[in-house]
Amino acid sequence: MTQELPQDLPDWAGLAATFGTRASRAESHLARVRGDASPVPGQPQAWVSPRNREEVRELVLWARRHRVPLVARGAGTSLDGESVAWKGGVAVDFSGMDRVLEIRPADQIARVEPGVVNASLQAILGPLGLFFPPNPGSWMTSTVGGNVGTNASGFRSFRYGPTRRWVTGLEGVLGSGEMFETGTLSRKRSAGPDPIPLLVGSEGTLALFTEITVRLAPIPPRRFGVLVDLPGNVTPGTVARAFQGRGDLGLSAVEWVDRSVARVLATETGWSLEGAHGALLLEVEASPETEGPLWDALGRELAGMGIPGSPRRIEDADHFWKARGRAGELLDREMGPRIREDVGVPLSQWDQLLERLEEVARRHGIPWIAYAHLGEGNLHPNFRIDPASPEAVAVRGEVWAAARDLGGTVSAEHGMGALKGAHFEEEHGRTVAAMLRSLKRDCDPDGILNPGKLYGPVAGPP
Numbered sequence: 001m002t003q004e005l006p007q008d009l010p011d012w013a014g015l016a017a018t019f020g021t022r023a024s025r026a027e028s029h030l031a032r033v034r035g036d037a038s039p040v041p042g043q044p045q046a047w048v049s050p051r052n053r054e055e056v057r058e059l060v061l062w063a064r065r066h067r068v069p070l071v072a073r074g075a076g077t078s079l080d081g082e083s084v085a086w087k088g089g090v091a092v093d094f095s096g097m098d099r100v101l102e103i104r105p106a107d108q109i110a111r112v113e114p115g116v117v118n119a120s121l122q123a124i125l126g127p128l129g130l131f132f133p134p135n136p137g138s139w140m141t142s143t144v145g146g147n148v149g150t151n152a153s154g155f156r157s158f159r160y161g162p163t164r165r166w167v168t169g170l171e172g173v174l175g176s177g178e179m180f181e182t183g184t185l186s187r188k189r190s191a192g193p194d195p196i197p198l199l200v201g202s203e204g205t206l207a208l209f210t211e212i213t214v215r216l217a218p219i220p221p222r223r224f225g226v227l228v229d230l231p232g233n234v235t236p237g238t239v240a241r242a243f244q245g246r247g248d249l250g251l252s253a254v255e256w257v258d259r260s261v262a263r264v265l266a267t268e269t270g271w272s273l274e275g276a277h278g279a280l281l282l283e284v285e286a287s288p289e290t291e292g293p294l295w296d297a298l299g300r301e302l303a304g305m306g307i308p309g310s311p312r313r314i315e316d317a318d319h320f321w322k323a324r325g326r327a328g329e330l331l332d333r334e335m336g337p338r339i340r341e342d343v344g345v346p347l348s349q350w351d352q353l354l355e356r357l358e359e360v361a362r363r364h365g366i367p368w369i370a371y372a373h374l375g376e377g378n379l380h381p382n383f384r385i386d387p388a389s390p391e392a393v394a395v396r397g398e399v400w401a402a403a404r405d406l407g408g409t410v411s412a413e414h415g416m417g418a419l420k421g422a423h424f425e426e427e428h429g430r431t432v433a434a435m436l437r438s439l440k441r442d443c444d445p446d447g448i449l450n451p452g453k454l455y456g457p458v459a460g461p462p
């Protein structure tokens with residue numbers, strides 16, 4: 001990956017005069033925003049923490065005047081360098097804009113600032129009987145702004161879909177410095193092309209969001225986790241296909257961990273996980289009336305797939321997902337440096353994908369493990385290799401090629417960041433990629449917003 005060296009930051013005095021102590025070039029501030037959860041090296045030249053849309057506009061106009069990159073940042077948990085200022089510039093830290101501005105229980109809508117942590121929003125909504133459905137594994141730390149920036153998915157996206165489905169309004173500042181508000185509180189709208197799905201997942205390249213309006217869902221009366229050992233004669237692909245379209249089973253999550261990850265989780269939680277093909281982690285949503293019948297139907301379904309024994313029930317679903325969410329941390333300890341991928345394939349291609357990746361690991365002679373949002377064809381293969389090594393580039397390339405060859409995507413939920421931009425055209429097709437580049441130029445004429453991300457390295461935005 002080539003990288004331009006940052007030049008000296010121009011007009012620091014102007015920035016400091018506007019933001020006072022909320023702008024800094026001190027190492028103590030820069031260190032906090034230098035990297036994210038990826039191996040992409042960052043080199044921010046300043047840190048700024050805006051407090052409202054007007055300040056964000058001031059910052060964008062300043063950056064335009066001096067052609068300085070601005071890289072929006074929530075919690076910095078991105079896995080492909082989405083929130084890293086790898087071309088220098090200012091890290092725009094939204095963690096100080098973390099107010100929940102309004103909750104309308106009757107409409108099941110919340111209006112928040114982008115820096116609100118996903119788990120904090122859930123904690124406020126819980127007593128109202130509501131929740132914000134996207135719950136990525138990083139939900140204890142990641143922000144709603146970051147979830148919107150990457151169109152994050154969560155364990156429950158099997159039932160509820162990705163963040164994009166839950167955003168109904170956005171307010172912010174374009175890279176041109178123009179302020180905008182768009183969206184509706186109506187549950188439906190058919191007023192031409194919808195800009196919100198385009199802005200969701202834009203990784204801070206089109207606009208900086210200052211307010212986000214999201215839809216909420218009612219917490220179901222009963223919600224429990226289910227653990228299932230997957231025997232050697234039942235492949236993950238078989239399970240994924242069997243659960244496809246089965247809304248009648250009340251499943252909100254269909255997750256899979258391979259044998260190695262199951263062992264790590266078992267050590268941490270005390271759960272006994274002994275399947276030769278790892279374990280399924282399911283979640284069922286029910287009412288008091290449907291709970292019994294759904295449990296029985298799930299048991300019959302699993303038996304019908306050839307899975308012996310009784311599934312085990314974990315009553316506290318949140319505890320269940322917190323434990324699963326810690327898997328990454330546990331694997332850091334267990335595996336050390338590794339690359340963490342995020343590919344998606346059609347459900348019919350699950351088992352072929354696993355075979356292709358086994359070949360990749362064999363060819364390079366490196367161990368690998370995997371966990372997945374199984375019901376959505378989204379696999380996270382992790383290869384034990386130094387992410388900064390040249391061989392890691394080759395391994396990543398082979399993983400992406402396998403997913404693409406099987407009709408899938410190189411990025412199912414994490415985004416493209418600095419690592420996957422070269423695949424932009426392949427993912428969208430030439431004509432649509434050109435259209436999206438044109439949108440980028442309209443929104444951000446000087447290319448100051450998160451340069452080097454998305455859009456491809458060739459014929460990209462200015």
Ligand SMILES: Cc1cc2nc3c(=O)[nH]c(=O)nc-3n(C[C@H](O)[C@H](O)[C@H](O)COP(=O)(O)OP(=O)(O)OC[C@H]3O[C@@H](n4cnc5c(N)ncnc54)[C@H](O)[C@@H]3O)c2cc1C
Nearest residue numbers: 074075076077078136137138143146147149153203204209
């Ligand atoms: C342990 C772990 C588990 C994870 N599990 C999942 C998972 O299950 N599903 C999943 O999808 N992802 C997962 N991720 C990836 C990551 O947590 C998500 O992408 C998350 O949404 C990022 O949120 P953040 O607040 O950290 O955003 P950041 O990383 O800070 O930013 C993400 C992107 O959003 C942009 N952005 C942030 N704020 C704004 C704003 N105000 N305006 C415009 N753009 C903005 C940034 O520029 C960047 O491009 C995981 C990561 C880790 C480390």
